[in-house]
Amino acid sequence: MPNSQYIHHFSSPHTQDVALYHSLSMDIVYCNPTLDPATLPINDSKESIIQTNIQPEITVMYLLLTNNCNLRCRYCTVQYNLNDASIKVMDTTTIKKSIQLFKELVPSGKKASITFFGGEPTLNPNGLQAALMEISHTFTPDEIQVFMVSNGTAITEKIIDMLVQYNVFPIISIDGWQEIHDQMRVYDNDTGSYQDAIAGYNRLKDKGLNVGISTLVGKHNCEYLPEITSFFIQELKAFNLGMSLPHIKPEAADVSIELLTPELISSWEIARDNNFYIMQIGKRFNALAKQKPILRSCPGSKGWSMIRILPDGTITLCENMGLKNKAVLGNVNNSLPGMISPTPFDVINHPEIIDWNKRYPYNMNDCLTCSAISICGGGCPYDAFLKTGSIHNPEQRSCYLSRHLLEWAIWDIYKRVDMSQGFAVPTKEQRQGILPKELPYFMENKGNYSGKGIYHGKHIS
Ligand code: SF4
Ligand code: SF4
Secondary structure, eight states, rough: OOOTTTTTEESSSSSOOOOEETTOOOEEEEEOOOOHHHHHHOOTTGGGGGOOOOOOOOOOOOEBSSSSOBBBBBBBBHHHHGGGGOBOOOHHHHHHHHHHHHHHHTTTOOEEEEOOOOOOOOGGGGHHHHHHHHHHSSOOOOGGGEEEEEOOOTHHHHHHHHHHHHTTEEEOOOSHHHHHHHHHSSSTSSOOOOHHHHHHHHHHTTTTOOOOOEEEEEETTGGGHHHHHIIIISSSOOOEEEOOOOOSSSOOOOOOOOHHHHHHHHHHHHHHHHHOOBBBHHHHHHHHHHHOOOOSSOOSSSOOOOEETTTTOOSSSOHHHHHOOOSSEETOOSSSSOOOOOOOOHTTTTTHHHHHHTTTTGGGGGGTTTTTTTTOTOOHHHHHHHHHHHSSOOOHHHHHHHHHHHHHHHHHHHSSOOTTTTTEOHHHHHTTTSSOOOOOOOGGOBBBBTSSOOOOOOOOO
16 A cells, blocks of 8 residues: 555544545545555555646526515625625516526536526516526526525515426525524514415425425524434425535624534434435535545536626626625626626636636645545635635635545445455445435436436535
């Protein structure tokens, strides 16, 4: 066994055995510590896995149909980054131009996704309708998957009919049962929004839609996360779950990652055993199980793949940075002073995209000796920027979480191997035991038309 910075040693919490893990190839060998390491089947020949020439490839667009919202969630980054003077609703011209620009950006044969986002997208029902019609005229059903992230409180029958007609996958933000949800997700007058959110959620379910839940994990729900996961599975019968860390600012839901991590792991165990998928944890474990590294937390692809369009037509790489006029590529309307309306060529070659495209752990010096380099994605670039002044640094909470998830997974796989020979290399099936038996259909997508779609949760750090 070579002496390599990419080979990491883990000690079993319950036996004398150790695990050797190659952070690039993601090979694992379990062994009895008395064994001569030179005899173990792990090698260091896969350093070439580190890829340096990855090109941006846009396949994901978020349309912020409005930055207005009827709630005042205490941790909301959009409200935090927005000043009240700039509340806007996306008009039909902006919607059509955005969809046409996106169509030209998506490489031929690649599956694309559009997510309606906000603010609260349902506060712009006319925009939603115009967007859905434009998408249906521009893409075939095989080419596109459409999502909507909503707080659930303003979902009318008309909106539900649109979602059903155009096969939109809704994701409703719910942070737990009422006492928990209502601590953070409140109206202007401080009253909780749970009853209205659940009413909207149930109306969607009653119409036969699959509905995902997006949960922000923070100080209000941290200690109940496993129970909340069970609640979502058993009582709300959610299709899947996104669990996002709060952003660094505002600090309303701030909680230490040391407290959160074991709760997230316990939540995953419950989810896995109930064949239920938690996106942010699952994407890391999916990478480990299949030995397919993930390069980015946001968006979760190889080359940079996402644009976000603000209600005024501003094209940005992150809505929070875009609201502060950072990471901006131009404007689809060519209407703002100093802004140009870029061609697809301008977008894909924009210096901001080139810069963000370089942000992945293989390009971060601090990451090369990290065990989690192939499963973490580097965390949210915006949070890294807030914390360190640059997107090109790791986001430390993601580091802590990723390393602990890795260690948990290594010892979970170990439970399924046969150590009778003093060492074991896990099979593909044994590795896949860390995942639910069936993955959501969008996880099987290979980036082309073979699957039904791809998915991006509200925040995917
Ligand atoms: S995850 Fe982070 S970088 Fe990505 S859009 Fe959200 S705030 Fe921006
Ligand atoms: S971002 Fe953190 S966890 Fe990820 S590879 Fe870098 S150091 Fe490791």
